[in-house]
Amino acid sequence: MALFSAMMGAALAPVGTKRALAAEVDAVGATAPIGFAEVIERVRPAVVGIRVKTDQRGLDVERRQSIPPGSLLDRFFKQFGVQIPGDPLPGSDVTVGSGFLVSGDGYIVTNEHVIAGGIEIEVTMDDGKVHSAKLIGGDPQTDLALIRISAPDDLPYVRFAEAEPRIGEWVLAIGNPFGLGGTVTAGIVSARGRDIGEEPYNDFIQIDAPVNKGNSGGPTFNVRGEVIGVNTAIYSSSGGSMGVAFDVPAETVRSVVRQLREKGHVTRGWVGVYLQEVTPGIADALNLKNTRGALVAQLDEGPAARQGVEAGDVITFVNDHELKNPRDFARTVAAIAPGTVINLRLLRNAQEMSLDVTVGEHSRTANARSEEQPEPGEKSALGLTLAPARSISGAGDEGVVILDVKPGRGALDGGLQVGDIIVAVSGRGISTAADLNSMVDEARARAKRTILVRIKRAGTMSFVAVPIT
Incomplete structure (x- = not known):
């Protein structure tokens, strides 16, 4: 290849x-x-x-x-x-x-x-x-x-x-x-x-x-x-x-x-957001009309977090520039001088809102990465075997750790992997396998085809759209 x-x-x-x-x-x-x-x-x-x-x-x-x-x-x-x-x-x-x-x-x-x-x-x-x-x-x-x-x-x-x-x-x-x-x-x-x-x-x-x-x-x-x-x-x-x-x-x-x-x-402008693509599955899970924009997966302690941007927001405009994808956002903000106030238009829970953010100066930092051996856990919906994060050494206190993914089920199709830590589903935090089961049942009752799962992988937060049909 x-x-x-x-x-x-x-x-x-x-x-x-x-x-x-x-x-x-x-x-x-x-x-x-x-x-x-x-x-x-x-x-x-x-x-x-x-x-x-x-x-x-x-x-x-x-x-x-x-x-x-x-x-x-x-x-x-x-x-x-x-x-x-x-x-x-x-x-x-x-x-x-x-x-x-x-x-x-x-x-x-x-x-x-x-x-x-x-x-x-x-x-x-x-x-x-x-x-x-x-x-x-x-x-x-x-x-x-x-x-x-x-x-x-x-x-x-x-x-x-x-x-x-x-x-x-x-x-x-x-x-x-x-x-x-x-x-x-x-x-x-x-x-x-x-x-x-x-x-x-x-x-x-x-x-x-x-x-x-x-x-x-x-x-x-x-x-x-x-x-x-x-x-x-x-x-x-x-x-x-x-x-x-x-x-x-x-x-x-x-x-x-x-x-x-x-x-x-x-010198490059920076606001402290980690972004990912809005895939068709994520757009469906968030009730969005299209896949344009950039999904906020994680925030640093930077200007965006201090001025109201949240994980799960989809940024659609920087000033009057409509964003195509995360790379478009990175290039646009990088070209703006630190100290400049910019306007971010975004979607939160499918509702439009606007925030003014003061651009900071970009600096590169490395994320700490760790790998832990999973321990026995509890089977749950979507073919997942889960354990509370607090029961796994080094996983922290938030969410549940994926110990196994059963082939042929929605979780594998959605991109979930062994070792991922699920911290939220559809914007709500979870701490047990029962929490996930309840949220999946609720989404199915509302005729949803996908759920939006927020995960931590190798120290980095991101969103995954997981099919539940």
Whole structure:
């Protein structure tokens, strides 16, 4: 089965100043251009190769653990010998990637994973000249970094596209695959808005232009010579190009690079909610008309909790922006400056309400995780065997622990697992198997097809819609 073959090589960024190299190409007609030579001649001088000498011992523990040991991705990367951020290439302390100039005074965008752990950064220009570079700042959440070379002003640079690319548009990727600097490949935009399981702040563009290891951090251009995205990852079963590559969109790059240039790091808005998708089953259990929005599964001691948001609320709007899903919420709030008051429109018990919340500043924290061996319990509705949480060491005092799930019953279909702690059903807390049985009977009497179960799994709260018919 094909999997993500890793973050390949380098990234790109925006900015603007003196003589930009964005191609002054006439409007593209309905037919495809005969060739791309003129565009390439204009923009390629701004694309660079990046070579980084790394001190693997200097990489922090968090980055080494960004892909859990033994996970599917971890095993895949090791099988194909692909570099993991924070993991050295076999027998080498050098990584290669790509980048591009976004200003005439030497600022270059690349991928954060290209320069991670770097003690020396070397940039090779299109004309073969080599410069030392210094790191201005990096952002692991979007895998973008900004570096700078000391060179005479008025270096060639490129601009970011203002408009989003359309699916089917021609695109050109330029980079340093396998150390082959200045390599150009062509393809089209295959899709937009791709979620590839990375941090929630990216909404990837998918392209089919061949992209390989070493292209990371390099730019993808439209036929007008504008950067539409930064090459960051590929989807592959072999470690090489299979025609599926992913770019960080220009809009995201522009925002991140602006902050990196101004202060060396990225500040993001945060309100302290853990969100999940509103599935059709959850929508049915909550009497919702559609699956848009984001379901609040858990809250930190943050702005949202202090200002009235509750677990089980479905957030539908941030100010006047209607939310599609949890990722949409994360990107929208992250772009808002801490201290700003925002309006959240939400549904609680199928009733509309509005709350004003003051945005805080995002910080990443790790959740504690524990595993306990279940003990004998009591059989209940839906094919579950349950025990009060207080009777299971380490499970806490709230809810009931699932000790067994009988195949062929609604609980298994709904996604409940052994070890889950059921803390509430349909918004009401439970402490025994009898509580669950009573609530299931009540829901059936009301002709409900599903019930909404709130669970704690590995220290994290979430909701599960469980069929009861």
